[in-house]
Amino acid sequence: MPNLPFPSKRAPIYQDVPDDKWYNWRWQLSNRINTPEEFEKVIPLTEGERKALSAAHLFRVDITPYFISLIDPEDPNDPIRKQVVPTAEELVPFTAMMEDSLAEDRHSPVPGLVHRYPDRVLMLVTTQCASYCRYCTRSRIVGDPSATFSRSEFDMQIEYLKRTPQVRDVLLSGGDPLVLAPRILEEILSRLREIPHIEIIRIGSRVPVFLPMRVTDELTDMLQKYHPLWMNIHVNHPNEITAELAEACDRLTRAGIPLGNQSVLLAGVNDNVHVQRQLVHDLVRIRVRPYYLYQCDLVEGAGHFRTPIAKGIEIMEGLRGHTSGYAVPTYVVDAPGGGGKIPVLPQYLISMSDHKVVLRNFEGFITTYEEPIHYDPDKAAKPQIRRPEPGQTGVFGLLEGESMFIKPEGFDELHDRGGIQHRLKDEHKWVPLGIGDGSRISVEGDDAPPAGNAPQTPSDAG
Numbered sequence: 370m371p372n373l374p375f376p377s378k379r380a381p382i383y384q385d386v387p388d389d390k391w392y393n394w395r396w397q398l399s400n401r402i403n404t405p406e407e408f409e410k411v412i413p414l415t416e417g418e419r420k421a422l423s424a425a426h427l428f429r430v431d432i433t434p435y436f437i438s439l440i441d442p443e444d445p446n447d448p449i450r451k452q453v454v455p456t457a458e459e460l461v462p463f464t465a466m467m468e469d470s471l472a473e474d475r476h477s478p479v480p481g482l483v484h485r486y487p488d489r490v491l492m493l494v495t496t497q498c499a500s501y502c503r504y505c506t507r508s509r510i511v512g513d514p515s516a517t518f519s520r521s522e523f524d525m526q527i528e529y530l531k532r533t534p535q536v537r538d539v540l541l542s543g544g545d546p547l548v549l550a551p552r553i554l555e556e557i558l559s560r561l562r563e564i565p566h567i568e569i570i571r572i573g574s575r576v577p578v579f580l581p582m583r584v585t586d587e588l589t590d591m592l593q594k595y596h597p598l599w600m601n602i603h604v605n606h607p608n609e610i611t612a613e614l615a616e617a618c619d620r621l622t623r624a625g626i627p628l629g630n631q632s633v634l635l636a637g638v639n640d641n642v643h644v645q646r647q648l649v650h651d652l653v654r655i656r657v658r659p660y661y662l663y664q665c666d667l668v669e670g671a672g673h674f675r676t677p678i679a680k681g682i683e684i685m686e687g688l689r690g691h692t693s694g695y696a697v698p699t700y701v702v703d704a705p706g707g708g709g710k711i712p713v714l715p716q717y718l719i720s721m722s723d724h725k726v727v728l729r730n731f732e733g734f735i736t737t738y739e740e741p742i743h744y745d746p747d748k749a750a751k752p753q754i755r756r757p758e759p760g761q762t763g764v765f766g767l768l769e770g771e772s773m774f775i776k777p778e779g780f781d782e783l784h785d786r787g788g789i790q791h792r793l794k795d796e797h798k799w800v801p802l803g804i805g806d807g808s809r810i811s812v813e814g815d816d817a818p819p820a821g822n823a824p825q826t827p828s829d830a831g
């Protein structure tokens with residue numbers, strides 16, 4: 370690995386810890402900081418931090434000696450400190466906060482398996498992490514050992530996957546899968562690999578960031594038996610990029626695991642274009658592709674981290690075109706209520722006519738794209754495989770001509786206004802010709818061809 374200019378730090382209190390302990394991930398886990406007394410030995414606490422640490426029902430606190438060493442003890446606004454040291458602000462409720470803002474548990478056919486999208490699932494395999502982020506989306510279960518998933522729930526997850534062939538991609542998360550005992554992690558991977566329709570496995574982990582010493586050769590040797598395996602790490606600020614993280618990422622990429630980064634837009638931590646530029650530049654230097662920048666979720670404890678969505682758009686404006694496309698993440702709002710990730714970006718399309726599109730670039734250069742006169746959609750490439758997306762074709766389904774509209778649930782009932790079924794109300798009138806299977810809808814006792822193009826509602830159109 371080339372010599373990269375990333376620091377390696379140890380707080381003064383750890384200077385005398387022998388290397389064989391410091392670089393041992395088990396030592397790091399057993400020496401995590403969580404009491405006010407322990408904190409005070411590393412960083413002088415502010416009043417708000419002391420208040421939070423004495424609060425009842427505080428989301429779990431634990432910080433590895435490695436990660437707390439990255440904090441500047443003199444700076445109460447240190448961007449790493451804000452992510453992991455609780456403050457009184459996280460005790461303040463805010464409008465719209467929820468316990469499970471992404472409705473993950475509602476989209477779980479069995480405990481711990483979130484099936485939100487057509488072809489992939491999120492599989493929660495533990496509630497434990499190496500350190501705990503104060504804005505954690507899953508704080509409702511994360512950090513609580515009693516909430517962790519049992520063997521019978523794990524078996525239910527596997528059985529669901531076996532009987533659901535539309536799932537081709539499984540994302541292991543939690544909690545953090547890389548804090549699991551190696552034997553248990555390998556069992557999960559091998560059981561998944563026994564399912565023929567699971568094409569790829571992904572791991573979402575902040576262990577390389579909180580505990581890079583966990584990424585041993587032994588771990589990567591085990592992981593690479595289960596390819597194709599992808600991994601997303603979670604870095605929010607350039608100060609988290611150290612020599613140790615660079616080495617952990619080097620090990621993972623040499624084991625053939627492509628790395629991406631998911632970061633969360635956090636007020637006072639990374640809500641600045643120049644911080645974000647440095648972050649994405651440093652990430653690509655350690656061969657990690659910036660993948661998502663998340664808008665902070667509406668989750669309890671995270672109110673003081675939230676920014677307006679406009680801040681995210683400003684950041685994307687300052688990245689796209691200003692740096693390599695490879696370094697630009699997709700900015701997303703994870704839809705409250707469980708709609709999944711919705712990309713949000715500045716407006717680049719200025720106007721259009723029947724033959725011309727007007728676009729602008731990052732510099733404000735305005736150009737036109739002349740549309741082709743002879744484009745024949747009937748001659749478009751033909752797919753070899755068309756994956757079914759039962760009930761979830763959504764807006765794409767409208768473009769494909771599966772249906773002509775998507776109606777909110779209860780739309781027809783509302784517009785019936787409690788009226789009567791009368792002679793002018795004939796279902797045939799509202800079935801568009803050539804949409805869906807192209808046939809007219811059938812009503813009971815009718816001779817018309819069978820139904821197939823009834824308008825969809827969100828419950829069946831997705």
Ligand code: SF4
Nearest residue numbers: 498501502505544575
């Ligand atoms: S590492 Fe992930 S799951 Fe664990 S506390 Fe942080 S955000 Fe939550």
